[in-house]
Amino acid sequence: MRLFIEQLLNGIAMGSIYALVTLGLALVYGIMRILHVAHAAVFTIGAYAGLFLFQLTGSLIVAFLGSMACCALLGVMIERFVYFPLMKYPPYVPLIGSIAVMLSIEEVCRLVAGPYILTFPAKLPFPDVYLGGIQISSTLIAVYSITAAVLLVLWYITTHTELGLAMRATSQDISISGAMGINSHVIITLTFVMGSAIAAIAGMLVGIYYNQVYPTMGTVPAYKTLALIVVGGLGSVPGAVIASMLLGTAETLLIGYANIPLPRDALAFIAMIGVLMWRSEGLLGSSR
């Protein structure tokens, strides 16, 4: 039982991290109908920027805020200089552009920081917690609480603010939202800012959780998050979060308990195929 609870806690943490990375992708797809593969590279930059700022200042808060700002800027640059000029072409053109950006950023990381795995020796400012003999590490607590805070803020923005209403309207009909006085360019930019800042948080949390930062750390999330937004329902933010949580938990429990001869990362795609066979629009997607 104790092992099961520990595995479950790890699974939820894994699902939380998947959710943070997938959120940005779901937000961008929802509004621009672009598969923003380069989001995984933004996640990598988030980890590197956080690590360098932490080494420079010794403050995790400065590292988090600086990394978020850096990634928000990178996200806006990708939107302005890559997607915006390519939007007039068929959807596979911005997708190819996105893959090119991801590979370029990985190479930049390799050139600047080296091809090695760097450690992220952050010490969180609170202790581990013991509940009924089960140890919950401070890293796990940080992952849970930061994910919960991000989801809460995002939920509040999208459901209780004028900006959130404009984001939802723009994602449903971009030309009519313009005719309602909503500046879709500003809304798209703000969506990239939010999604990229959340990716920075995810990148730093992964760096701290695994104590590793390396140039290709975004490769697996790049394709896994694509599977997750399809499973959740393309463009559905709640769907993406639910799919992430289910996958993180299922992966951890199945690897821990069942002798599955498949690599862990294949599970996301098996889930994607299964869900699409059962419900082609994904868990919470709407047929358009």
Next chain:
Amino acid sequence: MLLEVKDIHISYGDIQAICGVSFCLERGELVSIIGANGAGKTSILNSVMGIFPPQKGAIYFKGQDITTMPVHQRARIGIRIVPERSRVFPRLTVYENLMTGVYGLKNKLPIDERVSWLYEVFPILKERHNQIGSTLSGGEQQQLSIARALISDPELLLVDEVSMGLMPKLVEQVFGVLEQLNRGHGLTILLVEQNAFASLNISARGYVLETGTCVLHGDAKELMDNPRVKEVYLGH
């Protein structure tokens, strides 16, 4: 003059949709543009709204050249549209759909008063207050689309094929509301319609569009008596 459209040309790739159309609207007028399917009526409304600006020609609103002005800015200076097939936001509630109409204007308008007035004009929307757009019937979506355009108290309302897909009784009701808004509230309306009889019946003037060019224009009553209009559009 509230709106002046001068010699606009619109093409989609190699297809020329509008070729040198000019027209104008005085403040407080209700003017119809009638024409068959594919005549270019929607293209004209979309160019005035800024959804698809013209490649040539000019559009003036209150004397200001708005030809290259982005769509959201045109909305904020008082031009609103009831688009073809209503196009309400399908996953927003009725109330949220209305609130998109006052985006960026919340501090400038008495929102609660406007909502109450619209719920009086369209009582079904009050009943459907928390229902999401996609679950409304075609007629209810059309009413929501009109209400969403009206909530910001526009100076010019562009109405695109409002009768399309509606039952005859609802068409009568919707045209009645538009007439009331024009006569009772002095709202300037540019109406684009295939239903020539219903639209000319409530209009002061009309323009007849055929394959992207304006072939006739004049007083609505005179147009209704015109043999060509009678034969082609009124079925006499």
